[in-house]
Amino acid sequence: MKRQLLISAFVTLSLFGWAQETNGKIKFLAKIETRNTFFQTHHVTMLGIRAGFEFKFPVRCGIGYYWTLTKIDSKLYKASDYGLTDPKAQPRMRYAFGYVDYSFYKEDDWTLSVPVQIGFGETYYKSNESNRFANDLIIPMEAGVAVDYLFTEWVGFGVGLGYRVLLKGNKQVKENFNSPYYQIRLNILFTEIFRGLKAKKKAKHG
Numbered sequence: 001m002k003r004q005l006l007i008s009a010f011v012t013l014s015l016f017g018w019a020q021e022t023n024g025k026i027k028f029l030a031k032i033e034t035r036n037t038f039f040q041t042h043h044v045t046m047l048g049i050r051a052g053f054e055f056k057f058p059v060r061c062g063i064g065y066y067w068t069l070t071k072i073d074s075k076l077y078k079a080s081d082y083g084l085t086d087p088k089a090q091p092r093m094r095y096a097f098g099y100v101d102y103s104f105y106k107e108d109d110w111t112l113s114v115p116v117q118i119g120f121g122e123t124y125y126k127s128n129e130s131n132r133f134a135n136d137l138i139i140p141m142e143a144g145v146a147v148d149y150l151f152t153e154w155v156g157f158g159v160g161l162g163y164r165v166l167l168k169g170n171k172q173v174k175e176n177f178n179s180p181y182y183q184i185r186l187n188i189l190f191t192e193i194f195r196g197l198k199a200k201k202k203a204k205h206g
Contacts, residue, residue, distance in 0.1 A: 037181040058103035067094035076174035086129035095121020109150040134172035
């Protein structure tokens with residue numbers, strides 16, 4: 001268990017980030033990320049993708065999608081409640097969302113921001129007997145705080161902490177999905193890397 005938590009925190013939470021400046025003021029952003037959270041007492045990793053725009057500091061907004069990456073067996077599931085025979089089932093969650101990320105502090109290489117997002121999706125069980133059952137609509141809302149620090153022009157470190165509340169839950173899946181979440185991430189600014197390589201190439205041939 002300790003090994004799983006360590007890998008989740010420092011390996012699977014490495015992010016791919018990309019930003020493209022469209023004019024002098026707006027940047028297009030794309031990212032693949034993982035997030036640690038809990039279903040009942042189970043530690044779970046979510047995988048997500050997001051894309052959006054930075055409309056001049058300090059606001060970013062866009063859309064994204066998260067789904068369950070970790071496979072865990074529910075301790076609350078009873079096959080007889082669903083007319084099934086398989087004694088084990090895995091709780092799953094997936095949802096699309098819209099987000100707003102407000103950066104309220106930026107000084108030197110430090111940035112502090114407040115990410116807020118709301119979406120819609122579903123929770124369900126998955127077993128060997130049935131790929132997806134007891135599914136129903138959920139409306140998750142999440143809010144937190146994030147701190148990012150740039151070591152160089154193209155690589156940095158970030159930490160995020162927040163809480164998720166289901167404004168509408170699924171009573172058929174018995175796990176509690178209202179939970180804190182946390183992220184420990186490596187931020188790689190590929191745009192800056194490409195820009196640096198392009199500048200070197202230009203200087204070499206110039």
